[in-house]
Amino acid sequence: MALYVYKFGGTSVGTVEKIQKVAAKIKRARDKGHQIVVVVSAMSGETNRLVELAQHMQLHPNEREMDVLLSTGEQVTIALLSMALEALECEARSYTGGQIKILTDDSHTKARILKIDKERLHSDLLEGKVAVVAGFQGVTNEGAITTLGRGGSDTTAVALAAALEADECHIYTDVNGVYTTDPRVEPNAQKLDKITFEEMLEMASLGSKVLQIRAVEFAGKYNVALRVLSSFEAGNGTLITYDEESNMEQPLISGIAFNRDEAKITVAGVPDRPGIASKILSPIADNNIEVDMIIQNIALEGNNANFTFTVHRNDYDNALAILENMREALGAKEIKGSNKIVKVSIIGVGMRSHAGVAKKMFTALANENINIELISTSEIKISVLVHEKYLELAVRTLHSTFELDKIKT
Amino acid sequence: MALYVYKFGGTSVGTVEKIQKVAAKIKRARDKGHQIVVVVSAMSGETNRLVELAQHMQLHPNEREMDVLLSTGEQVTIALLSMALEALECEARSYTGGQIKILTDDSHTKARILKIDKERLHSDLLEGKVAVVAGFQGVTNEGAITTLGRGGSDTTAVALAAALEADECHIYTDVNGVYTTDPRVEPNAQKLDKITFEEMLEMASLGSKVLQIRAVEFAGKYNVALRVLSSFEAGNGTLITYDEESNMEQPLISGIAFNRDEAKITVAGVPDRPGIASKILSPIADNNIEVDMIIQNIALEGNNANFTFTVHRNDYDNALAILENMREALGAKEIKGSNKIVKVSIIGVGMRSHAGVAKKMFTALANENINIELISTSEIKISVLVHEKYLELAVRTLHSTFELDKIKT
Numbered sequence: 001m002a003l004y005v006y007k008f009g010g011t012s013v014g015t016v017e018k019i020q021k022v023a024a025k026i027k028r029a030r031d032k033g034h035q036i037v038v039v040v041s042a043m044s045g046e047t048n049r050l051v052e053l054a055q056h057m058q059l060h061p062n063e064r065e066m067d068v069l070l071s072t073g074e075q076v077t078i079a080l081l082s083m084a085l086e087a088l089e090c091e092a093r094s095y096t097g098g099q100i101k102i103l104t105d106d107s108h109t110k111a112r113i114l115k116i117d118k119e120r121l122h123s124d125l126l127e128g129k130v131a132v133v134a135g136f137q138g139v140t141n142e143g144a145i146t147t148l149g150r151g152g153s154d155t156t157a158v159a160l161a162a163a164l165e166a167d168e169c170h171i172y173t174d175v176n177g178v179y180t181t182d183p184r185v186e187p188n189a190q191k192l193d194k195i196t197f198e199e200m201l202e203m204a205s206l207g208s209k210v211l212q213i214r215a216v217e218f219a220g221k222y223n224v225a226l227r228v229l230s231s232f233e234a235g236n237g238t239l240i241t242y243d244e245e246s247n248m249e250q251p252l253i254s255g256i257a258f259n260r261d262e263a264k265i266t267v268a269g270v271p272d273r274p275g276i277a278s279k280i281l282s283p284i285a286d287n288n289i290e291v292d293m294i295i296q297n298i299a300l301e302g303n304n305a306n307f308t309f310t311v312h313r314n315d316y317d318n319a320l321a322i323l324e325n326m327r328e329a330l331g332a333k334e335i336k337g338s339n340k341i342v343k344v345s346i347i348g349v350g351m352r353s354h355a356g357v358a359k360k361m362f363t364a365l366a367n368e369n370i371n372i373e374l375i376s377t378s379e380i381k382i383s384v385l386v387h388e389k390y391l392e393l394a395v396r397t398l399h400s401t402f403e404l405d406k407i408k409t
Numbered sequence: 410m411a412l413y414v415y416k417f418g419g420t421s422v423g424t425v426e427k428i429q430k431v432a433a434k435i436k437r438a439r440d441k442g443h444q445i446v447v448v449v450s451a452m453s454g455e456t457n458r459l460v461e462l463a464q465h466m467q468l469h470p471n472e473r474e475m476d477v478l479l480s481t482g483e484q485v486t487i488a489l490l491s492m493a494l495e496a497l498e499c500e501a502r503s504y505t506g507g508q509i510k511i512l513t514d515d516s517h518t519k520a521r522i523l524k525i526d527k528e529r530l531h532s533d534l535l536e537g538k539v540a541v542v543a544g545f546q547g548v549t550n551e552g553a554i555t556t557l558g559r560g561g562s563d564t565t566a567v568a569l570a571a572a573l574e575a576d577e578c579h580i581y582t583d584v585n586g587v588y589t590t591d592p593r594v595e596p597n598a599q600k601l602d603k604i605t606f607e608e609m610l611e612m613a614s615l616g617s618k619v620l621q622i623r624a625v626e627f628a629g630k631y632n633v634a635l636r637v638l639s640s641f642e643a644g645n646g647t648l649i650t651y652d653e654e655s656n657m658e659q660p661l662i663s664g665i666a667f668n669r670d671e672a673k674i675t676v677a678g679v680p681d682r683p684g685i686a687s688k689i690l691s692p693i694a695d696n697n698i699e700v701d702m703i704i705q706n707i708a709l710e711g712n713n714a715n716f717t718f719t720v721h722r723n724d725y726d727n728a729l730a731i732l733e734n735m736r737e738a739l740g741a742k743e744i745k746g747s748n749k750i751v752k753v754s755i756i757g758v759g760m761r762s763h764a765g766v767a768k769k770m771f772t773a774l775a776n777e778n779i780n781i782e783l784i785s786t787s788e789i790k791i792s793v794l795v796h797e798k799y800l801e802l803a804v805r806t807l808h809s810t811f812e813l814d815k816i817k818t
Contacts, residue, residue, distance in 0.1 A: 016462065016466065056425040057492035057496060058493065062495045065487075065503055069484075069489065071484075072481035072484045075477060075481045080466050082474045083463055083470050083471050083474050084466045086467055087466060087467040087468070098507065145505075145508075
């Protein structure tokens with residue numbers, strides 16, 4: 001007998017029929033004697049419908065009221081799923097974020113969980129009931145409704161699993177696990193049986209949409225065994241966990257991630273003196289533009305430096321205009337950039353203990369005549385920026401170079 | 410400066426545009442310096458949509474979960490209306506039934522209000538904020554969400570008005586007040602400026618859909634001045650209040666009410682002995698059939714009685730079958746009935762102090778050759794059952810007989 005927290009996203013509970021299938025799956029687990037807590041999102045489409053209503057009301061909808069509005073989406077799902085469970089003679093009880101006291105700070109629309117009251121859930125579980133909890137929402141000390149931001153239901157599930165010391169937290173979704181790369185780009189992509197938190201974090205931050213970064217961080221911090229599975233297909237999915245074993249059998253690289261939303265900007269020929277980076281990035285940050293990679297090089301001629309950073313493509317024009325306006329103040333020779341680039345990364349805790357990974361990567365890309373525009377590395381990741389026309393070729397080349405198509409599943 | 414509780418029903422907040430109009434109306438009142446608490450229902454159609462979803466899940470949806478589900482309807486409206494008010498620079502704050510602690514018993518889907526926490530509303534009002542409260546819902550001591558049953562938003566509004574000692578409670582609806590009778594039947598029907606609680610109760614119980622009986626009872630009990638107005642037309646509507654003045658100028662009759670859903674059943678020739686009424690009505694009650702009028706007469710021949718009662722037309726066949734089955738056990742000669750009858754009533758506190766009202770009513774109907782099938786009276790009401798073909802004629806005849814078309818408005 002184990003205690004599981006299951007999380008079903010919006011597409012998994014998007015229709016009456018899907019909710020009934022989810023109920024049947026939960027009942028099977030309960031009938032095996034497991035204790036089950038279920039976290040659900042709003043039915044797919046519902047959140048967008050509510051956001052649209054709000055935008056008709058107010059240009060920038062009041063954030064407190066936005067949370068009151070959006071939290072109804074999950075509340076509908078918990079009631080419907082509980083009914084579906086009861087219809088299968090599986091006792092269930094629904095809880096909103098407020099009822100279970102998922103205490104958050106008061107940052108409306110992007111609140112952080114502070115504490116969870118687990119007493120009520122424990123007593124339900126002891127009575128053999130399934131507890132059905134609204135994801136994505138919480139409540140402040142003053143009783144105001146908050147939401148955790150899009151994808152917050154994953155975070156709710158992990159936080160509950162941590163609080164209840166669950167054996168595993170299952171994230172049910174429309175894919176059956178984490179793959180070595182996106183199968184739409186590389187048909188030989190393989191499902192991973194296991195991946196470490198660190199690798200998963202890098203995968204998520206690089207655009208793999210399977211899990212929210214916050215949820216993975218949370219799971220890593222509280223050592224919650226996280227498993228990604230398909231809602232409607234059989235299979236064990238992918239377990240995300242600490243790499244506690246020796247890495248003898250650890251593959252060098254676990255996955256190839258990529259992100260199409262990149263744009264880079266170079267401030268060329270700025271005086272190489274302290275404070276220049278902050279001078280360049282402050283106005284960018286002041287305009288709420290997020291910066292990803294940052295590289296500073298000394299230029300070949302004179303006492304000048306070239307400063308390059310990447311932003312989301314949507315922010316490219318804006319960032320370029322801001323810097324163009326202050327080019328003279330910065331003493332820069334030129335502001336240039338490109339929004340036709342993508343980021344391709346290899347990820348793996350295995351590279352910690354293996355030299356030559358970078359060389360192998362760059363050689364493979366060079367052999368295909370793919371020009372690398374920027375490189376950035378971390379302990380378990382190497383990312384390169386390349387022209388977007390090379391994306392598929394780069395991903396497939398690296399996937400076979402690191403023998404990811406040969407991983408046993 | 411006054412404190413008002415406004416209530417807007419589902420059709421008044423049925424679209425984005427209507428919610429914006431409601432917001433404009435509220436802002437005008439606030440700008441005059443009034444303190445405003447607003448109670449809203451779910452957008453029209455929303456409750457039906459949710460009920461339908463529930464019925465797909467479970468044949469008889471779990472009532473606790475039904476309340477979790479249905480309460481989202483009002484929660485959406487409070488958020489949207491608060492946003493619309495903020496867009497007009499009218500500070501607002503929304504509250505669910507749970508947040509404002511509208512404490513109820515735990516009779517899910519038909520809970521009764523026990524207590525209201527008025528502190529939070531008071532502090533909002535002192536800060537000049539409009540408080541926007543979800544109607545129809547409350548919370549138990551254990552934190553479970555409850556609903557008050559359909560039309561419960563009226564009750565929420567009156568309960569808040571009582572708790573806050575509001576100057577008036579305005580029920581905004583799609584009619585501009587209470588009429589002497591249904592204008593679709595009698596085009597000369599006049600809007601009443603004033604009506605007493607007792608009269609309004611009789612009007613409501615006889616099918617006038619303007620207000621819920623529970624809300625009128627509540628208002629009467631706590632002496633809340635209740636006003637029925639149109640959401641989108643100008644005008645002072647109808648004030649429902651105690652009849653504290655002398656009745657010198659009180660019209661004899663305030664209104665003609667009618668109900669088309671009537672059916673009558675007669676158990677003829679039963680032995681006239683104690684306990685017979687209970688013997689007849691017990692199996693009816695056991696089948697959850699509600700009985701309205703009850704009349705017992707001694708039959709002309711022998712020691713027998715005729716026992717007649719009315720039920721809702723939907724229950725007619727069922728009630729008839731039940732009694733037919735036990736005719737012999739009752740010792741009755743015959744069970745007969747009709748579902749082609751309607752009830753027409755004249756209502757007025759004025760009739761307390763005026764003799765001859767009944768005679769005037771019966772004479773007027775007789776002059777039109779309308780046969781009266783049953784009569785029942787209360788202190789401020791006389792009801793007759795007539796064949797349904799006479800409904801319009803009876804209503805118009807009584808309307809002019811009691812000079813209701815001459816009431817000044």
